[in-house]
Amino acid sequence: MRKLPLVIILLLLLIIILPALVVRGCRNEATEPPPAVDRAPIESPAGEITLQVFNHHLDEVQTMTLEEYLVGVVAAEMPASFDIEALKAQAVVARTYTVNQMLSFGGKGCDKHGQTVDICTNFAHCQAWESEEESLNRWPQDEGPGYLNKIRQAVRETAGEVALHNNELIDAVFHAHCGGQTENSEDVWTTALAYLRGVDCPYCEGTRWSETEHVFSSEQFAQKLLPYVSAVPVSSTGRPLLDAATRTSSGRVLQLSVAGEAVSGRDIRTALGLPSTNFTWQATEDQIIFTNKGYGHGVGLCQYGADGKAKAGNNYKEIIEYFYTDVTVDTLSP
């Protein structure tokens, strides 16, 4: 008999309190706020380095520490959803590029916005950069703080580190997607650099820019190519005239013949807005279909490849040492 109240209490517990707890638990989970952004200053073993950044959106020069500036560069240059090791590789690449250009390190600075500016935020001139606010506005709301923490972690865990060849800062060029093989520097520009050699890249296979198709009608094709040739680049029947391409060792088009005239692969890419110069085509009577591999010039680090290589278990140093030949990652000496 004395046990009855206890049983009733236990039953009550089970019936009322337990479900209430479960519901509360669920509700807490559903409305759980995103993590707080960790804005602790990023310390660098290379010491605090500041630079003058021309913000082309605000039209003003801003003084930033190198590491805080790099958070905005990595955010602007690489998808934040990429693996942390890929983001760290991007941080080292961006730091190397930035220091190379800084006046205090003997660089040429940004020659567009006055004599004391190290770099500008215009990607077409120097290097892309966005403010924390711009990043958070661009990312999905529930992902934003997590993305920002991940990027700050990538910069913090590589703070002060740069990529060197023979103890000198490299020209740390990169591109979005190589399409399977990166390119020798002299096949895109003029100088052959020992650390910018083409390498096989199976790591970007099967991602966004691996293979894309671009279809143009004969009229569109003629109109877009006309600025690059003296004659209308279609036959009397309207068939697009495109012939015999010379290619680099990686398969990118160096030059091809349009209506009998030589046009560079780069001009074709610009004229048609193709993602890269790595393309083949098929012309029918009234249209031309381009099949394109990759996105960008193809030299140096392949960003999608960096993500793929990170997901295959490699760290940022292994990624950098793979895409740049005979290069080491080391702390910047002041």
Ligand SMILES: [Zn+2]
């Ligand atoms: Zn600039």
Ligand SMILES: [Zn+2]
């Ligand atoms: Zn690649």
